[in-house]
Amino acid sequence: MNTQTELLAIQDVAEATGLSVHTLRYYERIGLIHSIGRAQNTHRRYSMDDVGWIEFLKKLRATGMPIHQMQRYAELQRMGDETLPERLEMLKELRRSVEAHLAELQEHLKIIQYKIELYGEILAERTP
């Protein structure tokens, strides 16, 4: 099988993932993405696995995980299977924080909703 044809340039990955090329290089510099291949001309060549990992990173970020924790997670991933328990712990902790955040947002949504209804009623009274 020809793996060569599956390799993407940084611009392609930027378009595929929605991250900027700047951010992709930044993530690599700080250790979130590792061992990205280089073409003979030193240009980065991303595999499909790399893109999958980047998509996972995006999800971690979107849940509010801070960069330094993502760095730790990436480091553990690099270290291999014996770090599975620690990664599992990190994911469980993340789940806890996402669930808490969800609950908070739902509470606040109720208050916003209440206020919208209140304002709506006041406006309806004023211009019947």
Add this chain to the structure above:
Amino acid sequence: MNTQTELLAIQDVAEATGLSVHTLRYYERIGLIHSIGRAQNTHRRYSMDDVGWIEFLKKLRATGMPIHQMQRYAELQRMGDETLPERLEMLKELRRSVEAHLAELQEHLKIIQYKIELYGEILAERTP
């Protein structure tokens, strides 16, 4: 009725709201909180209404509303009832964004959940 006894010093408000005194002064400087009374010695004196407004500000922040929008909202509030329609629009827009954020978080939570289960199974196999 003695309204004097209901007035709080900045430290009391910090404790009551969970915001720092620095943040309370900052919010006032940038126009999020307005017309906080002063004692003869120039010290701020917060009314219960002020505290209620600060609590509302906290909710707006917690839903992810950026400071500059909160400034706009506070400005409208100051301008009185004729700005009700615009404030209502802002709240509806906020509701949309909170709902979108909730949906995104719930999606990500599922993926985290899936990964936790996967890792759990792998670990269970390895140490039966």
Add this chain to the structure above:
DNA sequence: TCTTGACTTAGAGCGCGCTCTAAGTTGTAG
């Protein structure tokens, strides 16, 4: 009287997560 501590203002500084710039290299199109 003196010290302590809570307050005041104006403005500088900081941590986060990017985002951009500068200077240089390489490969392809005209």
Add this chain to the structure above:
DNA sequence: CTACAACTTAGAGCGCGCTCTAAGTCAAGA
């Protein structure tokens, strides 16, 4: 052959939302 576009690295800069500092005022307690 030349021009251009896309890439490279190292490091500076930025927007946000605070957070802290400096210098000063004031009131209460030892």
